[in-house]
Amino acid sequence: MTPPSSAFKKGVKKEEPPLTAVVILDAFDQRFAPIQESYPCFGTFPICNVPAINFVLSWLMRTEVKNVMLVVSGLNAEHAENVKKEWKLAFTEFTVVACDAVTSVGDCMRELVNRELITDFHRNFEKISKNRSKCLENSRSDFMLISNPTAVINTNLVPQIQEFRKRRRENADNVMTLLYSNRENPERSLLGINWETNKLMLFPAANSLNQLKAEKYHFYEGVDIRRDLTSTGIAFCSRLIATQFSDNFDFTGIDDVVREILSKDDILGMSVHIEVLPPKERAFYAYDYESLVLLNTLMLERWFYPLVPERADPTRFFTANPRNLYLEEDGDEICLKANTWILGDQCFNVSLGTRTKISHFAQIRNSCIGSHTEVSKNTQIHQSIIGKNCRIGENCRIESAFIGDDVTIPDGTHVPKEAIIGNGVVFPKKLAEIPEITLLNAALNEEKFEKLSSEAREGCHVAKFKHGGPFWRRAVDGKTIFGVEEEPSDSEGSTSDDEDDGIDDSTRQFHDEVFESMEKTLESNNQQMRNLILEINSSKLACNVTVDDVAKNVFAAFLELPNNEELKGTQELIVSWRDLFGNYYRTKRCQIHLLLAVEDRYNAVEGFRQRVPKLVHFMYQNDILEEEGILEWAESIETATLKSSMQQIVDWLNQSEEEENSDEE
Known part of the structure; x- marks a missing residue:
């Protein structure tokens, strides 16, 4: 059919x-x-x-x-x-x-x-x-x-x-x-992505863009940590x-x-x-003033071609000139006729609004200037956004700044970098030395802007965040978050344990995870260093700690293991775990941080002190520590008793070096 x-x-x-x-x-x-x-x-x-x-x-x-x-x-x-x-x-x-x-x-x-x-x-x-x-x-x-x-x-x-x-x-x-x-992102923000499926696995917490809370199983599931x-x-x-x-x-x-x-x-x-x-x-996209100025520069440089200024506005007409000079036309009148300075190298990556007046001797680079604004001679403007109807005097310098509308900058003013100047401000020269200043013409309405405050100074008002965060750029240090007030401390003047010992949360978390991994390895019948190194590297990525922190905290966690109560147990474990130390202490810098962990243990545990010289000597003989690292660390020791106990090894190393030099001669 x-x-x-x-x-x-x-x-x-x-x-x-x-x-x-x-x-x-x-x-x-x-x-x-x-x-x-x-x-x-x-x-x-x-x-x-x-x-x-x-x-x-x-x-x-x-x-x-x-x-x-x-x-x-x-x-x-x-x-x-x-x-x-x-x-x-x-x-x-x-x-x-x-x-x-x-x-x-x-x-x-x-x-x-x-x-x-x-x-x-x-x-x-x-x-x-x-x-x-x-x-x-x-x-x-x-x-x-x-x-x-x-x-x-x-x-x-x-x-x-x-x-x-x-x-x-x-x-x-x-x-x-x-x-x-x-x-590459300027904030070093982190993501954890499954490299096979592109599924998002790890995402920063609300109060930090550059810290991730990860478990070790994430890395066994093929998570790729991306900072780029x-x-x-x-x-x-x-x-x-x-x-x-x-x-x-x-x-x-x-x-x-x-x-x-x-x-x-x-x-x-x-x-x-x-x-x-x-x-x-x-x-x-722009999320603060720094990225706003950067976006302006990228647009001027035609970084997003074919998305360019002269094609993006249905109601305005721009002419694009050599060196990315954009002139807004107003009917038959061009905001700036072709003058000699346009043909020179004083101005590039510039957008000028209608009827803007620019002196021939001005230098303007990577900046946008609004309509009806006047810029006098010998003034330099770099990486800035300037609004409408402004008056910029002679011999001024403006770099990495945002200036609103109807602003007056007197002659000879050097506007501080990362300054933000609101509408109608006459910039007072006495405030030119204050970095990252935010000036307003009138006091802020703190009912409307409840996160901000302002203070009257020199005829203007200096604005700031109540919780102390920066105004120019978004904070990403893991401690400051805009829109959330910091929690008050338990008692005035008290400090947390982390502040006392100078260890931040991510470093402490890394130390604890390394110790936990070492304990499990010690208890297992098959103590493979390859798996332990993999777990330590996973913790390093998850906690986003530096190489120096890794070198110091790996050995600090090692010294806390129960097998290290006696020198003999420590020596046996060092020999058994030689591959671990060979992986993390190849350079002099890392060896010095290992010795700094030893020094911290010396100051904290009295029973450990008498074992330090023999421990250092043992690691030297087993090629974990080298002469240069030991001598450089010994010079930096501040604890008198430790310095004295190490002196014999220092003399011995120096003597060996002298004998080697004489043999060579």
């Missing part, structure tokens, strides 16, 4: 709807208070004199995205509507969602869920697809979340979106893919990500959701993956 012809026809391929882009237009970080007078909506802040959101929408046009949902706080709804007027024809749908009383990305996402806007993303797509099969249920409400309105990228994201969809088809619990750039990746502020998400915000009212950003999924992996059963852009594809 001949099969019907329909049996040979290919099945209709299910078409997945294009992702909708959810763009958060505000930045909920009070460090940007000096910006908010002129740009209360962070997405409209100018990068190269182009509103930042224009760059975002420009690269979104190159992707599959047809629908854009611009989410903004209710106070800034008017700014979002203006953006919509300029860009609505570039997309099939362009929606503004104004959310009242929101203070974080989490609040915005909860509002979208409460209004059931996430599930309605693709209704129009399904109406259009009358003759097509129904869209896949798992991908029906997937979306692209852009949580920062300065996020820029120079690719169409086709392979990254395809990989996200592939994971979603394979398992509906693959709920999110975070997009990272293959670029930078977040792009872009994530591909399922609807379940949005509901995570609605279920947890204390979540403020996407990082909180990631930590929740990883910490409750056995309960939620969800997975987060990492997608890394190829090296030639570039992405970046």
